[in-house]
Amino acid sequence: xxxxxxxxxxxAFVALKDAELSVLASLHKRRRTFVAGRDLVHQGQSxxxxxxxxxxxxxxxxxxxxxxxxxxxxxxxxxxxGLRSILLHMSxxxxxxxxxxxxxxIHAADLLDAFARTPRLATAVLWAASRDEAMVVEHLxxxxxxxxxxxxxxxxxxxxxxxxxxxxxSKQGYACPLTQYLLADALGLSAxxxxxxxxxxxxxxxxxxxxxxxxxxxxxxxxxxxxxxPSYMDHQGPLLK
Amino acid sequence: xxxxxxxxxxxAFVALKDAELSVLASLHKRRRTFVAGRDLVHQGQSxxxxxxxxxxxxxxxxxxxxxxxxxxxxxxxxxxxGLRSILLHMSxxxxxxxxxxxxxxIHAADLLDAFARTPRLATAVLWAASRDEAMVVEHLxxxxxxxxxxxxxxxxxxxxxxxxxxxxxSKQGYACPLTQYLLADALGLSAxxxxxxxxxxxxxxxxxxxxxxxxxxxxxxxxxxxxxxPSYMDHQGPLLK
DNA sequence: CGCCTAGTTGAGGTAAGTCAATTCACGTGG
DNA sequence: CCACGTGAATTGACTTACCTCAACTAGGCG
Numbered sequence: 001x002x003x004x005x006x007x008x009x010x011x012a013f014v015a016l017k018d019a020e021l022s023v024l025a026s027l028h029k030r031r032r033t034f035v036a037g038r039d040l041v042h043q044g045q046s047x048x049x050x051x052x053x054x055x056x057x058x059x060x061x062x063x064x065x066x067x068x069x070x071x072x073x074x075x076x077x078x079x080x081x082g083l084r085s086i087l088l089h090m091s092x093x094x095x096x097x098x099x100x101x102x103x104x105x106i107h108a109a110d111l112l113d114a115f116a117r118t119p120r121l122a123t124a125v126l127w128a129a130s131r132d133e134a135m136v137v138e139h140l141x142x143x144x145x146x147x148x149x150x151x152x153x154x155x156x157x158x159x160x161x162x163x164x165x166x167x168x169x170s171k172q173g174y175a176c177p178l179t180q181y182l183l184a185d186a187l188g189l190s191a192x193x194x195x196x197x198x199x200x201x202x203x204x205x206x207x208x209x210x211x212x213x214x215x216x217x218x219x220x221x222x223x224x225x226x227x228x229x230p231s232y233m234d235h236q237g238p239l240l241k
Numbered sequence: 242x243x244x245x246x247x248x249x250x251x252x253a254f255v256a257l258k259d260a261e262l263s264v265l266a267s268l269h270k271r272r273r274t275f276v277a278g279r280d281l282v283h284q285g286q287s288x289x290x291x292x293x294x295x296x297x298x299x300x301x302x303x304x305x306x307x308x309x310x311x312x313x314x315x316x317x318x319x320x321x322x323g324l325r326s327i328l329l330h331m332s333x334x335x336x337x338x339x340x341x342x343x344x345x346x347i348h349a350a351d352l353l354d355a356f357a358r359t360p361r362l363a364t365a366v367l368w369a370a371s372r373d374e375a376m377v378v379e380h381l382x383x384x385x386x387x388x389x390x391x392x393x394x395x396x397x398x399x400x401x402x403x404x405x406x407x408x409x410x411s412k413q414g415y416a417c418p419l420t421q422y423l424l425a426d427a428l429g430l431s432a433x434x435x436x437x438x439x440x441x442x443x444x445x446x447x448x449x450x451x452x453x454x455x456x457x458x459x460x461x462x463x464x465x466x467x468x469x470x471p472s473y474m475d476h477q478g479p480l481l482k
Numbered sequence: 483c484g485c486c487t488a489g490t491t492g493a494g495g496t497a498a499g500t501c502a503a504t505t506c507a508c509g510t511g512g
Numbered sequence: 513c514c515a516c517g518t519g520a521a522t523t524g525a526c527t528t529a530c531c532t533c534a535a536c537t538a539g540g541c542g
Contacts, residue, residue: 044472062378062379062382064382064386064387064468065468066468068386069386070381070382070385070386072378072381072382083371084371084374084375087367087368087371088368088371088372088375090472092375092378092379093378112364112481115360115363115364115367116360116361116364117360118360119356119357119358119359119360119363120357122356122360122363122364122367123353123356123357123363125367126328126356126363126366126367126370127328127329129367129370129371129374130324130325130328130329130370131329132374133325133370133373133374133377134325134329134333136374136377136378136381137303137313137333137334137377138303138333139381140311140313140377140380140381140384141303141305141311141313143381143384143385143429144311144384144428144429145305145309145310145311145429146305147529147530148529148530179487179488179489180488180489181488187385188384188385188386189530189531190530190531190532191488191489192490192491192530192531192532192533193529193530193531195488195489195490195491196490196491196530199490199491227305227306227307231285231331240353388497388498389497389498420519420520420521421520421521421522422519422520430498430499431498431499431500432520432521433498433499433500433501433522433523434497434498434499436521436522436523437498437522437523439521440522440523
């Protein structure tokens with residue numbers, strides 16, 4: 001129970017009762033694994049299933065006609081994959097595992113049925129979706145109004161904060177399987193420039209990203225440089241008792 | 242009833258029953274008006290109310306410490322204002338009326354209560370929030386991967402498509418109260434460059450934006466140029482019967 | 483051993499920014 | 513009625529952040 005990252009996440013917002021926990025548990029149907037790099041949700045496909053990420057990293061992205069891609073968000077354990085594709089009847093984006101991943105599959109009908117039976121669960125999921133949207137919004141601000149160095153610093157700090165919430169990161173740093181190409185597609189930069197910016201941050205003594213690990217050199221300096229404000233990720237305990 | 246834009250919007254997704262309609266109607270408490278330019282939701286404030294926009298335009302934005310701002314989205318009649326600030330207990334963004342606006346106020350407790358009593362309503366709101374998120378995502382792609390001209394063209398087309406859904410736009414064009422400064426803050430450009438890009442699009446015979454009106458000169462050419470795909474805004478009738 | 487992917491660095495080009503000046507429409511007060 | 517101020521749009525000249533192309537290194541693996 002407690003090692004289920006989704007329950008942990010939703011429980012932070014809605015104090016889940018036994019009835020809701022059992023509905024949630026009944027959703028966890030088929031356990032599946034996917035290998036890195038092979039899409040599990042395709043842009044434009046209809047009637048997709050959704051998933052909850054149990055282990056590994058994934059990313060959701062959109063491809064433009066000219067072949068460019070924009071990574072919208074990375075997903076870490078506890079996050080939904082393709083929730084919107086259920087609600088909108090069709091997927092407006094693709095999802096690709098960054099590493100090998102484990103997921104549990106959720107069918108649209110089951111989820112909608114669960115909402116009808118336990119309205120508090122629907123509220124909890126709405127809350128989780130809002131939190132995801134807040135992160136996309138922050139990402140939007142990143143790309144729209146910060147220069148490359150601030151953008152990278154802010155992004156790495158935010159990722160660290162998210163990982164810390166699910167015990168996968170600390171004030172020292174975190175394991176990060178992203179390549180510079182993935183970072184480039186997420187930040188709207190070229191891979192070459194990502195490399196240069198990482199060097200800048202390293203030489204400025206703020207953060208080092210090497211061999212799959214992000215290590216903070218001077219967290220406070222970096223947070224100040226990036227104008228990083230983690231307050232929107234906090235909350236004051238369950239909104240629904 | 243039918244002239245209520247929110248009911249129209251949610252009804253497209255969930256076939257609302259009488260009970261749900263009456264709960265929805267009971268939400269529409271206080272009618273308020275705000276003048277253009279004066280914020281109704283402030284970034285960082287806690288326990289805000291949310292609103293449903295009845296008439297006029299608003300925008301949601303974030304301010305950075307250095308004074309830059311990024312407009313995340315524009316809201317048109319039928320849209321929620323500050324829904325996230327209810328769910329997250331505090332507002333991560335500000336909302337400012339672009340024109341004088343009319344809204345109906347919704348209190349957090351009432352909304353959460355309504356969800357508990359009518360789960361289908363919660364699902365409908367979740368759907369609406371997902372649709373909003375899809376638009377933010379498209380905006381993210383715009384800023385991250387399209388050059389200024391494509392970005393502007395895509396943005397104007399998307400705005401037109403949204404307005405057409407609520408009968409405020411057509412294949413010819415639409416009334417648009419945005420200034421070039423607002424466009425700049427939304428698209429991550431400078432106001433000067435917005436001006437130049439609008440001229441480009443005008444001289445290319447695609448679209449004219451003048452005196453508060455966007456008029457398409459060659460819709461198909463523009464849609465092709467911007468790689469505009471409106472499919473994510475469509476859907477195949479109510480998901481919940 | 484050789485190939486492939488990820489990362490690194492340099493040189494030169496370009497899209498978009500900044501600064502600055504001008505016009506125009508509008509409102510307001512002398 | 514006109515002088516004035518203000519906000520929006522427009523355009524030109526110059527600067528810069530980031531891109532593209534290209535070459536090279538280092539590790540992993542058949």
